[in-house]
Amino acid sequence: MPIIEVKDLAKKYPLPDKKSEFFYAVDGISLSIEAGEIFGILGPNGAGKTTTLEMLEGLNDIDGGTAFIDGIDVAADPYSVKEIIGVQLQANEYFDNVSLSELLTLFAALYAREVDTNELLGKVNLLDKAQAKPDNLSGGQKQRFSIACALVNTPKVLFLDEPTTGLDPQAKHNLWDLVRELNNAGMTIVLTTHNMEEAESLCERIAIMDHGKLIAEDTPQNLILKHAPNPPQAPLHGNIEDVFLALTGHGLRD
Amino acid sequence: MPTKLQLHLAKVFLKIFLRDRQSIFFSLFFPIIFMTVFAFANNGEVDPIELGIVNNSPSAVANDFSQMLMDNPLFEVTLGEGEQLRTELVEGNQTMVLILPEGFDAGSDGAELQLLVDAAQVQQLSLIMPLLEQTLISIEREFRNIEPMFTLTVEDVQARSQRYLDFLLPGLLAFTLMQLSIAGSGFNIVEYRRKGILKRLFVTPIRPRDFIASIVMARMAIVLIQLTVLILVAVLALDVTIVGNFVSFYFIVMLGTFIFLCLGFCLGSVAKTQQAVMAVGNIVIFPQIFLSGVFYPIESMPELIQPIAKILPLSFVSTAMREIANNGASLLSIAPSLLGIALWFVIAFVLATRLFVWKEVAN
Numbered sequence: 001m002p003i004i005e006v007k008d009l010a011k012k013y014p015l016p017d018k019k020s021e022f023f024y025a026v027d028g029i030s031l032s033i034e035a036g037e038i039f040g041i042l043g044p045n046g047a048g049k050t051t052t053l054e055m056l057e058g059l060n061d062i063d064g065g066t067a068f069i070d071g072i073d074v075a076a077d078p079y080s081v082k083e084i085i086g087v088q089l090q091a092n093e094y095f096d097n098v099s100l101s102e103l104l105t106l107f108a109a110l111y112a113r114e115v116d117t118n119e120l121l122g123k124v125n126l127l128d129k130a131q132a133k134p135d136n137l138s139g140g141q142k143q144r145f146s147i148a149c150a151l152v153n154t155p156k157v158l159f160l161d162e163p164t165t166g167l168d169p170q171a172k173h174n175l176w177d178l179v180r181e182l183n184n185a186g187m188t189i190v191l192t193t194h195n196m197e198e199a200e201s202l203c204e205r206i207a208i209m210d211h212g213k214l215i216a217e218d219t220p221q222n223l224i225l226k227h228a229p230n231p232p233q234a235p236l237h238g239n240i241e242d243v244f245l246a247l248t249g250h251g252l253r254d
Numbered sequence: 255m256p257t258k259l260q261l262h263l264a265k266v267f268l269k270i271f272l273r274d275r276q277s278i279f280f281s282l283f284f285p286i287i288f289m290t291v292f293a294f295a296n297n298g299e300v301d302p303i304e305l306g307i308v309n310n311s312p313s314a315v316a317n318d319f320s321q322m323l324m325d326n327p328l329f330e331v332t333l334g335e336g337e338q339l340r341t342e343l344v345e346g347n348q349t350m351v352l353i354l355p356e357g358f359d360a361g362s363d364g365a366e367l368q369l370l371v372d373a374a375q376v377q378q379l380s381l382i383m384p385l386l387e388q389t390l391i392s393i394e395r396e397f398r399n400i401e402p403m404f405t406l407t408v409e410d411v412q413a414r415s416q417r418y419l420d421f422l423l424p425g426l427l428a429f430t431l432m433q434l435s436i437a438g439s440g441f442n443i444v445e446y447r448r449k450g451i452l453k454r455l456f457v458t459p460i461r462p463r464d465f466i467a468s469i470v471m472a473r474m475a476i477v478l479i480q481l482t483v484l485i486l487v488a489v490l491a492l493d494v495t496i497v498g499n500f501v502s503f504y505f506i507v508m509l510g511t512f513i514f515l516c517l518g519f520c521l522g523s524v525a526k527t528q529q530a531v532m533a534v535g536n537i538v539i540f541p542q543i544f545l546s547g548v549f550y551p552i553e554s555m556p557e558l559i560q561p562i563a564k565i566l567p568l569s570f571v572s573t574a575m576r577e578i579a580n581n582g583a584s585l586l587s588i589a590p591s592l593l594g595i596a597l598w599f600v601i602a603f604v605l606a607t608r609l610f611v612w613k614e615v616a617n
Contacts (some may be wrong), residue, residue, distance in 0.1 A: 057457060061613065082459035089457070092451035097273040102266075109266045110458040112259045149454075 001229030003157060003188050004033040004056065004071055005184050011212075012174045019163060025051045027212035033190060033205075035156075038183050040089050040203030041192045045210040049192040050090070053159050056190075057087050057100065071154055086150030086158045090165075093144060100145055103131045104152060111153040123147040124178060140171025140252070151182075157180065160191035162197055170252045171243055198240065226248070256467055263460075263468035268475050281437070282480055285430045287486055292426075293419050293492040294363075298337065302330040303382055304353040311358035315397065319354070322393050324613070328385060341373055347495025349382065385470035385562045390406045423494050426581040427481060428572035431507060432542065434480055435514030436521065436535055438473045470515045478504070486573045498578035500587050506578065509595050510571035513527045515603035523609040542568040567602075570594035576584035 002168045010028040012135050026048040041049045050057050054060035056067055058078030067074040094103055101117035108115040121127045124144040129137065137145060143163055152160060160179070164172045172195075179202060183189050192198055200220045207217040216223060256264070272278075290363040307320045324331040330346065332339065340352045367390075371379055371504055395402060446452045455465065488494040496503065517538065525531035545559065546552070546568035555563055576592035577583035585592065 037499065059453065059456060079459045079461070088455040089450065089454055091508045092450040092454070093451060094454075095270050095446075095451065098270050104271065106263075107458065109259075109263045110455065110460045112262075116278070155459075240567065 001035055002032040003035040003127060004031065004066045004190070005067070006008055006031040006052075006056070007051065007067075008065035009055060009062065011055060011060065012063050018090070024212045026055065029066075029209070029212075029214050030218070031207060031214070032214065033188065035188050036186055037205060038179065038185070038189045038191070038203050040199040040206045041190070042108045042190075042194075042196075042206055043209035046121045047208055048159055048212040052209070053161055053190070053192060056087060057159055058082055083153065084156045085120070086147075086155030086157070088143075088150045088154060088160045088163060090161045091133075093145040096135075097133060097178060099133060103134070103145075104144075104148060105129055107149050108152045113153060117154050120148045120151060124152070125174070138171070138253075139202065140167050140174060143167065143175055145173075147178065147182075155187070157188045157190065160189065162192055162194065164195055168253060169241060169248075170250060172198070174252050256471060257464070260464050260467045260471065263464065264471035264475075266466055267472035271472055271476050277316060278285075278476060278480060281434060282483055285484055288494060289419070289423065289426060289484070289488055292422055293494075295569075302328060303345065303385070304327045304332070304349045306332045306342060306348040307335065308336045308339055308351060308353045310336075310356045311354050311390075313359040316354050316358045317392060319358075322396075323389065326389060340370060343370055346372070349377075353404070362547075380524065382571075383410065395496075402607055418567045419492065420494055420580060421576070422578040423488050423496075425546075425572045426573050427507070428510060428546075428568060429485060429543060429548045430484060431477060431481060431510050431571070432514045432568055433539065434477050435473065435511050436539065438477065438517040438519070439469060439515045439522035440525075440531055440535060441517030441528070443519060443520075443529050443615070444525060447502065447522075447526075448528070452615055462610045462612060466516070466603075466606050467483040468611060470512060470519075473515050474508060474511045477515075478507065481507055484604060495578045497582040498580075499582070499584070503575065503578045506574045506595070508566075509599060512600045513567050513571070513595070518605040520602070520609045523606075523611070523615050542566050545569070546572050548572055567598040570598065 007030050009026055009031075010024055014044050015021045015023055029048075029052060041052065043049050051060060053112050055062050056074060057213065057227050058068065058074055058081055061077045069081050070084055072084075081200070095106075098106075100121060103119055104115060104117040118127060118130065121130055122145055124140060126137075126144055126148065129141065130143075131227045134142060134145060147158075147160070147163070150160075163179070164175055167175065179189055179191070191198075202221065205217065206223060208215050208223075210223040216227065218226070267278060284565055288604070305323065306322065309316055309320055320331070320333065323329055332342075334342075334350075336353065339348060343350045345353050349369040349372075353370065355365055356364045358367075369386075392402075443452070446455075485496070489496060518535075521534050521538065525534045543549075545555070545563040546566050547563070548568070552560060552563050552573075570591045574588050574595065577588045577591070
């Protein structure tokens with residue numbers, strides 16, 4: 001059963017040099033995301049991935065079409081949608097001088113809830129950092145923490161915007177494990193990425209966007225069968241990432 | 255009345271704000287300096303006049319005479335040699351030098367006392383000369399055993415002493431309250447936006463009015479702590495008297511803080527950058543410093559400006575605080591100011607919730 005249903009979704013912005021004319025950052029996208037799926041949205045910069053997510057999250061007005069999450073109309077009732085989704089944004093800065101567990105308490109309070117901060121931090125493998133400040137975390141830890149923040153309301157759908165950008169391979173694989181774990185527990189996950197390996201190995205289905213339009217949508221397998229060029233005569237086995245990991249190991253770095 | 259959610263959130267925010275102890279106490283630095291300077295600049299007592307005496311007469315009368323001047327609290331007397339005191343006068347270390355001639359004695363008639371002055375201080379001299387002459391006359395009277403024909407007794411009808419600092423303090427507190435509040439909400443909002451924190455908060459289902467109310471309550475607690483420190487410094491260290499009821503005084507302080515925190519929210523919502531919020535903030539803050547009777551009474555302003563000055567939020571707050579602190583007014587007797595404060599209370603909160611639109615503020 002689809003948990004997210006998007007039909008002809010559109011977002012228009014005035015042109016930077018001609019304010020009276022518009023361009024469509026998202027131009028009539030239709031998607032149907034199943035409950036329990038890991039769904040990836042790919043596309044070059046400016047394709048409209050983040051704008052699409054922001055409309056689904058209630059951060060941005062919907063200029064055309066409809067979006068339903070768990071049967072709730074996002075445009076009509078954004079506050080109810082926010083109750084059941086968790087969001088990790090690209091930028092993740094927090095209040096100064098506040099520890100991780102205090103921040104989690106704050107986010108829970110914003111949902112009028114109370115949480116067991118240790119349990120949440122344990123889930124994202126940051127229990128030993130409970131009293132640390134976000135500024136003192138590494139890139140991977142920061143991403144895991146922002147996922148912890150997105151989990152305070154035990155959401156049905158988790159949106160991740162480029163979660164592994166800027167992470168080293170160890171941190172990246174660790175984050176993928178976390179995403180799989182959450183997904184195994186039944187959470188629907190929608191993520192955007194520039195990392196093809198991430199899309200291929202993590203996502204059950206992929207949508208590729210360009211110029212605000214959806215240009216392909218299917219499982220990674222089917223997309224490769226349909227669109228990938230034939231392999232060369234003597235294919236290389238493995239890739240540079242395999243080499244990097246073989247040389248530096250899978251151990252997580254702080 | 256605050257809801258449970260707002261109170262809970264306010265408690266969490268308060269804990270977060272309290273972390274920033276440095277800025278909480280550094281923002282008190284300026285008002286404390288300000289108060290201290292005014293306390294010492296206007297401490298109500300006249301500085302003693304520095305008077306150098308060159309006693310060239312060996313007589314007992316001359317000795318007694320200089321002794322009497324020394325005993326007079328109006329003068330700070332230095333005895334010395336003519337040359338040395340003259341140099342000190344030129345350097346500005348003495349206000350004047352009095353030279354008693356050699357023949358100064360009980361029997362001498364019309365002995366000429368010489369007074370050396372610095373013409374650069376002529377203005378001061380016009381004040382000092384009568385004082386000096388009067389002292390000389392009274393000393394002469396005593397020597398000649400003449401009873402004065404009449405004496406003048408001055409009685410202060412005001413039961414308590416009112417220094418300028420006593421007048422200034424409530425206004426200064428009101429002004430500080432405004433600054434701390436506007437900075438506490440407005441400037442912070444812009445900072446939160448710049449860091450993307452507002453956007454992150456916007457992802458959660460928190461409503462603007464709950465967000466504003468909880469931030470305002472948490473900030474109010476901080477501002478109350480700050481003002482209490484200032485009041486303690488004023489009362490304990492600078493000997494300022496607060497006549498009125500402290501509960502009423504704090505009641506006004508809380509209402510005022512609420513108003514300016516909400517106005518700060520409006521600024522933070524309208525201005526998009528740190529520079530813009532500073533500029534817009536100054537437009538709100540500066541006219542009120544001069545027009546709201548903080549440093550001198552509104553009544554002493556030009557007739558034309560008075561009606562505008564009187565309806566500024568800071569005017570109502572500082573007037574109410576001053577009436578309570580200086581004259582011990584009850585809340586009932588300052589009803590007009592209270593009404594003004596109530597109106598601004600509503601205006602500020604409605605404006606803040608209207609202007610703070612998540613979509614526009616967060617992005």
